[in-house]
Amino acid sequence: MQSKADPMPQDRSFTFGRINWRENIVYICFAGVLLFFAITIGDKGFLTVSNLFNIARTTAMIAVISIAMTFIISSGELDLSVGSTAALAALVSALAIQAGYGFVGGVIAGLLCGVAVGLVNGFFVTALSIPSFLVTLGMMQLVRGIDMRITYTNPVPVRNETFDTVFGPGTIGVVPTLFLWAVAVAILGHVVLRYTPFGRQVLATGGNREAARYSGINTKRVKIICFLITGVGAALAGMLWTGMMGTARYNFGEGAELAAIAAVILGGTSLFGGKGTIIGTFVGALLIGTINNGLIIMGLDVSEQMMVAGAIIVLAVAFGKKPSR
Amino acid sequence: MTTDVLIMRDIDKAFNGNPVLRHAGFTLRKGECHALMGENGAGKSTLMKILTGVYQRDAGTVQIDGTDVSFAAPRDAEAAGIAMIFQEFSLIPTLTVAQNIFLGHEPKRGNKIFIRDAEMIRRAHEILREFGENIDPRTRVEDLSVGAKQMVEIAKALSKNARIIVMDEPTASLSESEVETLFRLVNQLKKQGISIVYISHRMAEIYQICDRITAMRDGRDMLTADTSDVTMEELIRAMLGSDRTAAMDWIPRDVDMTAAPVLEVENLRVNGYVDDVSFDVRPGEILGLAGLTGSGRTEIVEAIFGIRQIDGGSVRIDGHSVRSNRDAIEAGVGLVPEDRRTQGLILDHSLRDNVILPNLARFTRNLFVGDTTARAASDRHIADLKIKCEGPEQEVYLLSGGNQQKIVLAKWLERKPKVLILDEPTIGVDIGAKSELVRKVREIADAGTAVVVISSEFEELLAISDRLLIIYDGSVIGNMNRKDVQSEEALHHAVQG
Ligand SMILES: Nc1ncnc2c1ncn2[C@@H]1O[C@H](COP(=O)(O)OP(=O)(O)OP(=O)(O)O)[C@@H](O)[C@H]1O
Ligand SMILES: [Mg+2]
Numbered sequence A: 001m002q003s004k005a006d007p008m009p010q011d012r013s014f015t016f017g018r019i020n021w022r023e024n025i026v027y028i029c030f031a032g033v034l035l036f037f038a039i040t041i042g043d044k045g046f047l048t049v050s051n052l053f054n055i056a057r058t059t060a061m062i063a064v065i066s067i068a069m070t071f072i073i074s075s076g077e078l079d080l081s082v083g084s085t086a087a088l089a090a091l092v093s094a095l096a097i098q099a100g101y102g103f104v105g106g107v108i109a110g111l112l113c114g115v116a117v118g119l120v121n122g123f124f125v126t127a128l129s130i131p132s133f134l135v136t137l138g139m140m141q142l143v144r145g146i147d148m149r150i151t152y153t154n155p156v157p158v159r160n161e162t163f164d165t166v167f168g169p170g171t172i173g174v175v176p177t178l179f180l181w182a183v184a185v186a187i188l189g190h191v192v193l194r195y196t197p198f199g200r201q202v203l204a205t206g207g208n209r210e211a212a213r214y215s216g217i218n219t220k221r222v223k224i225i226c227f228l229i230t231g232v233g234a235a236l237a238g239m240l241w242t243g244m245m246g247t248a249r250y251n252f253g254e255g256a257e258l259a260a261i262a263a264v265i266l267g268g269t270s271l272f273g274g275k276g277t278i279i280g281t282f283v284g285a286l287l288i289g290t291i292n293n294g295l296i297i298m299g300l301d302v303s304e305q306m307m308v309a310g311a312i313i314v315l316a317v318a319f320g321k322k323p324s325r
Numbered sequence B: 001m002t003t004d005v006l007i008m009r010d011i012d013k014a015f016n017g018n019p020v021l022r023h024a025g026f027t028l029r030k031g032e033c034h035a036l037m038g039e040n041g042a043g044k045s046t047l048m049k050i051l052t053g054v055y056q057r058d059a060g061t062v063q064i065d066g067t068d069v070s071f072a073a074p075r076d077a078e079a080a081g082i083a084m085i086f087q088e089f090s091l092i093p094t095l096t097v098a099q100n101i102f103l104g105h106e107p108k109r110g111n112k113i114f115i116r117d118a119e120m121i122r123r124a125h126e127i128l129r130e131f132g133e134n135i136d137p138r139t140r141v142e143d144l145s146v147g148a149k150q151m152v153e154i155a156k157a158l159s160k161n162a163r164i165i166v167m168d169e170p171t172a173s174l175s176e177s178e179v180e181t182l183f184r185l186v187n188q189l190k191k192q193g194i195s196i197v198y199i200s201h202r203m204a205e206i207y208q209i210c211d212r213i214t215a216m217r218d219g220r221d222m223l224t225a226d227t228s229d230v231t232m233e234e235l236i237r238a239m240l241g242s243d244r245t246a247a248m249d250w251i252p253r254d255v256d257m258t259a260a261p262v263l264e265v266e267n268l269r270v271n272g273y274v275d276d277v278s279f280d281v282r283p284g285e286i287l288g289l290a291g292l293t294g295s296g297r298t299e300i301v302e303a304i305f306g307i308r309q310i311d312g313g314s315v316r317i318d319g320h321s322v323r324s325n326r327d328a329i330e331a332g333v334g335l336v337p338e339d340r341r342t343q344g345l346i347l348d349h350s351l352r353d354n355v356i357l358p359n360l361a362r363f364t365r366n367l368f369v370g371d372t373t374a375r376a377a378s379d380r381h382i383a384d385l386k387i388k389c390e391g392p393e394q395e396v397y398l399l400s401g402g403n404q405q406k407i408v409l410a411k412w413l414e415r416k417p418k419v420l421i422l423d424e425p426t427i428g429v430d431i432g433a434k435s436e437l438v439r440k441v442r443e444i445a446d447a448g449t450a451v452v453v454i455s456s457e458f459e460e461l462l463a464i465s466d467r468l469l470i471i472y473d474g475s476v477i478g479n480m481n482r483k484d485v486q487s488e489e490a491l492h493h494a495v496q497g
Helices: A025-044 A049-074 A082-098 A102-126 A132-150 A161-167 A177-195 A197-207 A209-214 A219-245 A256-266 A278-297 A302-320 B044-051 B074-079 B097-101 B117-130 B146-159 B176-191 B203-209 B232-240 B297-304 B325-331 B340-344 B351-359 B371-384 B401-413 B431-446 B458-464 B488-494
Strands: B004-015 B018-029 B033-038 B059-064 B067-069 B082-085 B164-168 B195-199 B212-217 B220-226 B263-270 B274-281 B286-291 B312-317 B333-336 B419-423 B450-454 B467-472 B475-481
Touching: A025 A256, A025 A278, A025 A302, A049 A082, A049 A177, A049 A197, A049 A219, A049 A256, A049 A278, A082 A102, A082 A132, A082 A219, A082 A256, A102 A132, A102 A161, A102 A219, A161 A177, A161 A219, A177 A197, A177 A219, A177 A278, A197 A209, A197 A219, A197 B351, A209 A219, A209 B340, A256 A278, A256 A302, A278 A302, B004 B044, B018 B033, B018 B044, B018 B195, B018 B212, B033 B044, B033 B203, B033 B232, B044 B082, B044 B164, B044 B195, B074 B082, B082 B146, B097 B117, B097 B146, B117 B146, B146 B176, B176 B195, B176 B203, B203 B232, B212 B232, B220 B232, B232 B431, B263 B297, B274 B297, B274 B312, B274 B450, B274 B475, B286 B297, B286 B431, B286 B458, B297 B333, B297 B419, B297 B450, B312 B325, B325 B333, B333 B401, B340 B401, B351 B371, B351 B401, B371 B401, B401 B419, B401 B431, B419 B431, B431 B450, B431 B458, B458 B488
Parallel strands: B018 B220, B033 B195, B033 B212, B082 B164, B164 B195, B286 B450, B286 B467, B333 B419, B419 B450
Antiparallel strands: B004 B018, B004 B059, B059 B067, B212 B220, B263 B274, B263 B312, B467 B475
């Protein structure tokens, strides 16, 4: 996934009026989906403040993972191990708190899990040049196995006031704390990717690794840092899950890697690297969360929800795609 | 024998409202090799992409054998016997030569489902042998040299019975012997009645193999004439306009040869490429590396830049040893690499983002990259190097080949390096811009930068260098002052070993 074919010059104009559909597909979709649900199920509780906050709260974890994922995808790699890492961090931090290390100790232990997985991924991908798809696919399994073994699949309850306030399902003012976490991570991610030298290095590495190298960029270091970002992002998401549920479970984040990749690509980031947008990703995650919520309120059962949500994702990506040569 | 197989008239084309072609015309006779020349961004490639169905024209007519045609896609043009050989090859590296040649029109068995492999290889072999090429159709394309890849491209065109072949800067990355092979092939194709459109910025080549020339400027055809009827001066004036020159004369410069060298290379060894190479460059000096393709020039400069593993010897900048790419860049070495598409540019990023990439630290204020200063710097380079584009935000892949090359230069000029290395800096750059580049490099050297230039165009190398190293088979076999080199021929002779 590192070197890709040259893009073929093409007429770029695919505008309707003044809106560029292709680049803004995620915002258009989001607006469309909101409008659709507002009209069809507005009176069934979709539009209530508590439901909207509910969407915001349940989407926060996927949003955080997706934002981290935007970095690794922009650098031309992929990380499938985020879901398992989230559960690992959730369990380890909960166990640390249980063992009396307190809030700070628990959080540090959780984040270190993310760092560890990130370093392993980064090492195998950069030092041994193994495709990240394979490395992280293996890590996804391996770490999930660890998750199951640590407590023999038993949940670990967390009783710690600070943890509850910081990561819990409560609100600050009127806004759910979990959502504030997602917003904070999004702002940080956006600023780093868009405005710092590191962000440029990530995009350059994903855009053309060889040219980035010739420009003096240490592309291996950039990739390792990106894996650390996904690891730490996943760990944070894991603790948010614990906070929301009050308990850490081995099965947190199952399927989160795919939801996150969908959010990133929906948002307009190139799957091949070189182009990334955090705001797009954030809205992409909200879009997926909203669709899931609306479909439940509409009374669809799980199988139907999956079919509709899957179809919407495929269609949105299809519309957002550049025209083929 | 002057039948026109192709007539293009009054072709207009605009991108995003910017006109690129304005009433451009072009005619092609049966069995001729017709040069298409013009400045970078004049519209040569665009005109040919309209002919081959890659782009659609806004206005104008195209006639093939007297009938009006309009191609919606490249395969329509192909069906009408027109093939284009792009500079960026369109071969699939992991497939074999034969599979590539017959891609999409493989010979099938009676049932129309299975490919007749043996037949395909036999026919591929036949086509390749016809023009004297000894390429095994079963080799994978990725294992071929650039020249051989081009032969395969041409074979692919012939396998589809192409009658018109467009070659867009075909010799840009070929070695001397590969160029000769190509020219032999062109002559053979002409004899078979195949017409060739030959886009190139190399005057000498044009006069050597083209029958007629069309010169374009600003999207218009300014002149079409028999090669024998038009002088080089007339041609340059048609392309550049009367107010600009393309002079490539050597100007002796004063370099303080007693100063301490900035760059010292000692007993440099890169296994398989470079054997025991030593030389110094002083501040303000321009050193030319002359040699044949494959003589190890690129490997020497990559080793200096720290991007290629050294197996022996040392590289020092200002007396400090350089061991990695990071050391080299921090010590102030800049390298304009040979291949702009893979090494020089991030094609789908903007001009501005490309220019600042090696200079991120300089454009960073309080942790953040300053977009406004980056923009201002890009604007300056656009004006300085006359880069034809819509602005600093335009993606690089939309620019013409020569203008892309100028951006690679801008990246490193912006860095104001202590040692500037240029590896084939003028590939695809038009003659007007070449002479501007020579001037620019002198200016940089006058300001104290040590410059190392590699170029396969000896005219350019002789115009620019104060001193020349002759590289042969990985070793330095000559070190001469520019004033002691009498002529281009002498240099040609010297590099043969
Ligand atoms: N798809 C596109 N979108 C926008 N502008 C384009 C596109 N394709 C070409 N152009 C512009 O059209 C102009 C002519 O480009 P073209 O590639 O035809 O030049 P050229 O004569 O082949 O130059 P060179 O000698 O550098 O290859 C350039 O200024 C280029 O930036
Ligand atoms: Mg061109």
